[in-house]
Amino acid sequence: MSYNFKEIEKKWQNKWEKEGTFNAKNDYTMKKWYGLIEFPYPSGQGLHVGHPRSYTALDIIARKRRLEGYNVLYPIGFDAFGLPAENYAIKTNIHPRVVTAQNIEHFRQQLKSIGFSFDWSREINTTEPDYYKWSQWIFIQLFKNGLAYKATMPINYCTGCKVGLANEEVVNGVCERCGSPVVQKEKSQWMLKITDYAEKLLKDLDDVNYLEKIKIQQRNWIGRSEGAQVKFKIANSDEELEVYTTRPDTMFGATYMVVAPEHPIISKLQNKITNMDEIEKYKEETAKKSDFERTEIEKDKTGVEIKGIKAINPANGKEIPIWISDYVLITYGTGAIMAVPAHDERDFAFATKFGLPIIQVITNKENSVSVEKEAYVSKEDGYVINSDFLNGLSVKEAIDKMIKFLEDKKIGTKKVNYKLRDWVFSRQRYWGEPIPMVHCEKCGWVPLDEKDLPLVLPEVEEFKPGENGESPLAALNEWIKTTCPHCGGPAERETDTMPQWAGSSWYFLRYIDPHNNKEFASKEALNYWLPVDWYNGGMEHTTLHLLYSRFWHKFLYDIGEVPTKEPYAKRTSHGMILGGNGEKMSKSKGNVVNPDDIVEEFGADTFRTYEMFLGPFDQATPWSMESLRGCSKFLDRVWNLQTILVDGDSYSPDFDKMMNKAIKKISQDFEDMKFNTAVATLMTMLNEFYRLKRINKAEFSTFLILLNPIAPHISEELYSIIGNSKTIAESSWPTYDEAKTIDDEIELPIQINGKLKGTVIIVKDSEEDVVKQLVHDKISNLIDGKNIVKEIYVKNKIYNIVVK
RNA sequence: GCAGAUGUGGCGAAACUGGCAGACGCACAGGACUUAAAAUCCUGCGGACUAACCCUCCGUGCCGGUUCGAUUCCGGCCAUCUGCACCA
Secondary structure (H helix, E strand, O other): OOOOHHHHHHHHHHHHHHHOOOOOOOOOOOOEEEEEEOOOOOOOOOOOOHHHHHHHHHHHHHHHHHHOOOEEEOOOEEOOOOHHHHHHHHHHOOOHHHHHHHHHHHHHHHHHHOOOOOOHHHOEEOOOHHHHHHHHHHHHHHHHOOOEEEEEEEEEEEOOOOOEEOHHHEEOOEEOOOOOEEEEEEEEEEEEOHHHHHHHHHHHHHHOEEOHHHHHHHHHHHOEEEEEEEEEEEOOOOOEEEEEEOOHHHHHHOOEEEEOOOOOHHHHOOOOOOOHHHHHHHHHHHHHOOHHHHHHOOOOOOOEEEEEEEEEOOOOOOEEEEEEOOOOOOOOOOOEEEEOHHHOHHHHHHHHHHOOOOOOOEEOOOOOOOOOOOOOOOOOOOEEOOOHHHOOOEHHHHHHHHHHHHHHOOOEEEEEEEOOOOEEOOEOOOOOOEOOEEEEOOOEEEEOOHHHOOOOOOOOOOOOOOHHHOOHHHHOHHHHEEEOOOOOOEEEEOOOEOOOHHHHOOHHHHOOOOOOOOOOOOHHHHHHHOOEOEEEEEHHHOOOHHHHHHHHHHHHHHOOOOOOOOOEOEEEEEOOEEOOOOOEOOHHHOOOOOHHHHHHHHOHHHHHHHHHHOOOOOOOEEOOHHHHHHHHHHHHHHHHHHHHEEOOOOOOHHHHHHHHHHHHHHHHHHHOOOHHHHHHHHHHHHHHHHHHOOEEHHHHHHHHHHHOOOOHHHHHHHHHHOOOOOOHHHOOOOOOOHHHHOOOEEEEEEEEOOEEEEEEEEEOOOOHHHHHHHHHHHOHHHHOOOOEEEEEEEOOOEEEEEEO
16 A cells, blocks of 8 residues: 555645754754765756765764764755856847846755754755855954965957857867857956965875865875976076976976966067067967876877977077977966976977977886887886986986985975966956955955945856957946045946855854854854864865865864864765666666656655665766665555554564664764665564564664654654654654674575585684584585685684695 | 875665674665556665576775785875865
8 A cells, every 4th residue: 555645745744844843943052063064056857866965874874873862953945057058048138137036946945945943044055145245344353364366367268159168168179058169368356365275284184084086186286296307407598497397306407397378478589589570370289288188189190390489408508499289287386397308298399299309217126128119207216316416316316316406406496286277256247246346546456345235246247258258248338437546536346246155165164154244154053063073075075175175164263263174073974876777867868857747646655765766976977766766665564564563572592682783773874875785674674574574663763763764754744654653753663772783593504615515503703623623513524525725713803724 | 385184886885803894774676556547565676798597707095015805004196075274
C-alpha cells in the first residue's frame, strides 16, 4: 500500500513554517553548529536536481545536530546579481529586478516543497540595498587599506556588439551571441590585491579541515614558487629587462629572452627597434586571442624577434636576442623570461622552431643526458656543466650560489612568486553592486562617505552596455555628476559594478545577524556563530568563490571586524548529478530532470532518499528513474511497518545487537557523508523487521529517528501515529551501547596459499593454538600429507596455511 | 600541455587499517496471490564448467612488483571525466 505523501508532506511543512521549528535560537549559552550550503543563483530554469544533493546532505547533518542538542544555524538566501537576468533584460527590456523577484519566488516555493530545515527568517538576497550596502562598505575598507586599486587590464570586447563580454560569452574566440570576433581591449579597472594574502591563504590551509583534494587545488592555484628575479641589461642602453626564474642554476644556458607582446620595453625602445611593423602586427594578432586561447590551444609556438636590440646574459656577459611570443603572459611574473631551451620544454619547442642555440648546462650523475631531441627538465640528481663557477655543483647548490652571485653584484634577488593574480573587480555591467567610488580632479579616487551607503543602483532606460565596452550606468550623466566627499568639488562616479563574487564573498556573515542595520553583524553574534562549522559546495568553486571569500574574511579579521582567521572550519564537496545517459544534464541534450516533477509524482521524501542513495556523495553519478522507484518502494514498506507493530520487549539479544550496530553505523555514515550506505543500512534493518514479521514501538521509534534526517515527513507522521506524544524534532538522537555492537563469535575465513577454503566459527579473541586445532580439524582433508611451510593467524581476521 | 579525480556484475554500487570481492538497490527470470493485469509477497541472479547440484577454475581497466595474502600498497601503461591562467 502506498502512503499519501502529498497530504503528509504538506501538513508537516506547514507546521514547521508556522512554528519556526528550525529557526536558530538566540541563546548564546547553547553549543552551536553552523552549517552552510552555497546559496543558489535564482536562474530562470528553476532548481536543478544538483542543488538538492548538497542541500539534503547538510540538512541531514543539521537535523542530526539539533537532535544532539545543538543550536543550529542552517540558513538560505539568494545570490541574485548576475548575467542571465541582465541578458534577459537586454532582450526583453524587463527590469532584472522584476525577473529576479519572480525567479526567487519560484526557487523559494521549490525549496520549501522539498522540506529543507532552513531558517527562512534569515533569508538574504544580495541585490537588496540593505545587503549590498555592506558589500560596498567592505569594498571601501579594502580601498582604505590599500587593497583596492585601479589598473589597466584587458577585457573581452565584441567587435560586433561593441560591448564587453564575460569569458563565458566568448566561445572559440567569437561572441556567443553575434559570432563576431572578440578582441582584448585595455580598460582601467578596479583590482583587489588578493596577492597580498597569498601567503596567508596558503599557510592557513594547514589549520582547516578541508577535503585534501580541495587543499591541493587551492595550493596549486596559489602556486608558490621560489626563485630569483634578475635584471638583464639591454646592450647600448640604460634600459633593463627584469625576469623571474625558478632555475637560476641554468642561467649560463640562457640563449635568448622572450617578453610578452604587451611588454612596455617595446614602446620604450621603439626608436632602436628596426622591425616595429612586424612587431605591431604580431601584437594585433595576440590581442585577438583571449588568455584562454593563448594558454589552452596546443599549438606551434609563434613569435617575432625584436630586431635592433640585444640583452646581455649577466652570467657570462654574452649578447642574446630578444623575442616576443604570446606564450609569455604579461600577467605572470615580470612578463619576461630568460629562455633556457636545453632545460625547459616550451623554450625547447620555441628554440627548435626558430633555430635558436641550445646549450646544455645540466647533466645527471652518469652524464648520459642528451638535449638533442628534448629538454632535460629534472631538478633531481642534476649536476651543472658548461657554467664556469657553477660547474660540478648540484642543482640545489647552484641555485643558492647563483642567487648569492646575483645579490653580490646587485643585479638580482631571491624571490618568492605566486601564480595567483590580483582579482579584477570591475564589470562593465548594470546588474551588480555599484562601486562606491568617485573620481575628483583634485583628490583622485575617493570613497563615498560610509553614512551615504548604500549607493543605490540607479534606474536606467536601457540595459544594454554602452559602446566601447562601458557599463549602462555610463549613460546616466546626471547620476555620474556628483561632488567629492573629500573636498566638495565636482567629481564623477565610478560606472562599473562589482562582480557576482562580491555578494557571495561574505554572505555567511550576514546570515548571522541579517536584520542588523548598524553593522553587517553584531560582534556578539559573530563571536558566537563563527566559524562556519561545515560548508558544502561544488568543486568548481574551489579556486574562485572559496578563495575569494577566504580572502575577504581574512581581511576583515585583520581589521578587527571578525573574530576568526578562517571563515570555514570544514569544507566538503558533492559530485555532479549526470543525466540518465551519463552525460552532464543540459537542455540541448534533453536529459534534464526537473525536481518539481519528482516531488509531484513521488514526494519529497522519496526524492531526498534517492538523492542520497544514488551513489557516493562526492562522485558524479547518473540519474535513474528506476532506482528512484526503488526508494519510493522502500518508503512504502516503511509505512507498512505499522502492520507488523507488536507490543513487548526486544525480540532477542541478536536483534538488539542489530539495532545497536545500525545506530552506530548510520551515525558514523552521516558524519562521513556516506549517505548511500546509511540508506542501505536502513533498508537492511527494514528487511530484518519483515523477516521476523515484528517490530515493537521502541524499535520503530528508533528506526524513525534514524530515518528522519533523510525522510523527515514520513518519519514524523509515523512517529506520531504509533503514539509518541512529542515530535521527532523534539526528541534526541539515539545512542548505542558499544558493547552491544561487538560480536562474540566470529566466522573466521580459512585460506590455503591465500585462497579461501572454508570458514570456522571461533570465540572472539581466541588464542592461536585453539584456533589452529579448529582449523586443522575443519580442513584436514585438504592438508593431510601436504608439506606445511607456514601458518599465519591474524586474530579475528584470517587463518592462512602455506603448503607446498 | 598542466593539475585533480575515476575505472569492480546487465546497471547504480559496497568492502574496516592489506584479510571471505559484489552488502543495499535497480533490471531480469521463476513462483504465490488475482478471472486477468498492476501492486504486493517469496525465490534465484559475476563468469566458465555442469542436464542440475556439488566441486574446481577464472574474475575488481591493462602489464609487472612487494606480500602468506592485493579492489586496497609500489612502478609503468591505457581509457574516461572535471578544471585550467603555456606559470617560466
